[in-house]
Amino acid sequence: MKRLLLALLLLASTLGFTQSTIIEQARNYRKSNEHALLNEFMGLLSIPNIVYDTVGIQKTAAYIMQMMEKRGIKAELLQPTTKGAPAAVYGEVKVPNATQTVIFYAHYDGQPVNPNQWAEGIEPFKSVFLDASLEKGGKIIPAPKSDEKINPEWRIYGRSASDDKAGVFSILSAYEVLGKIGQQPSVNMKFFFEGEEEAGSPHLAEILEKYKDKLKSDLWVICDGPVHQSGKKQVVFGVRGDINMEVKVYASKRPLHSGHYGNWAPNPAMLLSKLLSSMKDDNGRVLIKGFYDDVVPFTETERKAIAKVPSVDEQMRNELGFMRAEGGGKTLVELINLPSLNVNGISSANVGKMAANVIPVSATAALDLRLVLGNDAQRQAQKVIDHIKAQGYYVTQNESITDEERMRYPLIARVSVGKGYNAQRTKMDLPIAQKVIKAVQASTNEEIVLMPSLGGSLPLFLFEKYLATPTITVPIANHDNNQHAENENIRIQNIWNSIETYVALMKM
Incomplete structure (x- = not known):
């Protein structure tokens, strides 16, 4: 031997x-x-x-x-x-x-x-x-x-x-x-x-x-x-999975003068901002019901590997120029191994030199959901839709909103969901x-x-x-x-x- x-x-x-x-x-x-x-x-x-x-x-x-x-x-x-x-x-x-x-x-x-x-x-x-x-x-x-x-x-x-x-x-x-x-x-x-x-x-x-x-x-x-x-x-x-969503919130049928109608007509940009803020707390944790429930825990080998990953949190905060990170004290490597919800972009009327004193007709947000092992792409997106409904919104997939819908529902959102794919490890x-x-x-x-x-x-x-x-x-x-x-x-x-x-x- x-x-x-x-x-x-x-x-x-x-x-x-x-x-x-x-x-x-x-x-x-x-x-x-x-x-x-x-x-x-x-x-x-x-x-x-x-x-x-x-x-x-x-x-x-x-x-x-x-x-x-x-x-x-x-x-x-x-x-x-x-x-x-x-x-x-x-x-x-x-x-x-x-x-x-x-x-x-x-x-x-x-x-x-x-x-x-x-x-x-x-x-x-x-x-x-x-x-x-x-x-x-x-x-x-x-x-x-x-x-x-x-x-x-x-x-x-x-x-x-x-x-x-x-x-x-x-x-x-x-x-x-x-x-x-x-x-x-x-x-x-x-x-x-x-x-x-x-x-x-x-x-x-x-x-x-x-x-x-x-x-x-x-x-x-x-x-x-x-x-x-x-x-x-x-x-x-392994890699995280990914699925994209678009949420469009509607208000008036035409743009309105912000002086004549401000404080009275609903502002879709403000509505969308409140809707998005309801999805995460001040530490960045997603508040959507069941968002973390499906996560498959790491094995002992994987936990040991994560523990040995060099910390770069301070380096990256200095490099990127922000003082406080999200995550409530969790490290970057811990957080990228959790499901996430990111706002990729928001659009509603114009800004800068093109800004006008109007109340927009709609506001749109592009969402990016990153998935970890155990999450199903479509199921995770459905959790977001259920959350939007729980905030009082009537959710539709139709691009055009009918007059009947406008007079029946105070809050209207069109939600479209991409195909997406699951994580792998x-x-x-x-x-x-x-x-x-x-x-x-x-x-x-x-x-x-x-x-x-x-x-x-x-x-x-x-x-x-x-x-x-x-x-x-x-x-x-x-x-x-x-x-x-x-x-x-x-x-x-x-x-x-x-x-x-x-x-x-x-x-x-």
């Missing part, structure tokens, strides 16, 4: 040395080819990829297919059954003697943009280099010449620079680098790049079901989202999960962060539902990347780190 133990320890030591050597070789190759790598990435960023732009989505998919073919990966499009819906870009690499198959996922579509909201000189699809982040006074600089040293603290600004073209680029670059240093992956690999994640992946289920034989694997590795706010790499074992003690942890840890000298669930959302429950396959997320972007908003960016060092991370995962 002692001899066997000694042999296993020696083997583990040898494997660790081999993997660290491979990562070092990958780093050296990258250092010698940084300009070529970034040129390809900038080419990808230059293609408009707004999720609802069919032409741009198709062009982006075609560019990615070229990237894959260049690396010797035969690429194809996996078309959903719904005609005209975006396809997933797919490819596979079979490795001799490999006993496990891993699918690497990222998405190539991006959020809509309002160019007027971006900083001067920065356009969403004409990516530029900055010598630092805008928040730290960063200035636009020329693209580095072929003989110029690239500062890893520089930023690249552009839509999808971090979310999630960086994910596509990192995965494919890691595979390329492995080949350039004479290494082959230790697992069979499949590549799956989705084209409508930013729209809630409405046709992903169709693709998974249609191609379930082609998509058989032991694990999906998801490349999306930011590293931990501490800057440390993290491995995430993979067990941290699965053997393949432990292999992922070891691989990512081998790519850095710092202790990595193990997070039971990401604060953001992805429809990962679909992979379990249709393919019975676990998912683990290994994010790469800097936490201050402005994803989904104006001035989205990626820190160059995060790109370099991501290549090493995914090299390690391909050799796990």
